[in-house]
Amino acid sequence: MPLVRIDLVAGRTDDEVRALADTVQECLLDVFAAPPGDRYQVVTEHPPGRLFIEDTGLGIERSDQVVVIQITQQGRDREQKQALYAALAERLHERVGLRPEDLVVSVVRNEPEDWSFGHGRAQFLTGEL
Incomplete structure (x- = not known):
């Protein structure tokens, strides 16, 4: 379950922002095997x-x-992370015109107990997920 924060300079259209976010999600599905x-x-x-x-x-x-x-x-392992960086740079350039020089990516690791999806419970630990 990746949580993604995308920071950018204001001025893009809603469609451009959506295309950027959709491309990031597609890369997570393809490279990080995030569940649909x-x-x-x-x-x-x-x-x-x-x-x-x-x-x-x-x-x-x-x-x-x-x-x-x-x-x-x-x-995710080192190879998946490196593949993600490459996929993001390539696809964001192709789809939204983002120069690879203008992309900074940071992957932060956490553990199952670090998540609550609601109701004040840690669903990975309670067996709900």
């Missing part, structure tokens, strides 16, 4: 000048269209 219907995404648009994303000394030239994707997940 298991979609948890939060898109946050920031005013221009509110995202400060540098290059970590890699010489990456970013534009004002930078997108940061943070994925909280459990159980």
Whole structure:
């Protein structure tokens, strides 16, 4: 059950934002084997000048269209993560015109006890999931 946070600069149309989010979900289904219907995404648009994303000394030239994707997940290995980074860069470029230089992805690991889907219960631990 990946939880995805997508941060971007405001100014894209609703259709562009939806296409971006749909492409991220498709990559999670294809590469991370997320179950169908298991979609948890939060898109946050920031005013221009509110995202400060540098290059970590890699010489990456970013534009004002930078997108940061943070994925909280459990159980994916190194190969799946690397495949996800590549799939996101390729598909987001193809479908929404996002330059690979403007994509930053962070995958955060957590455990089954770190989730509650409602009713104040940890459904992975109670056996509901």
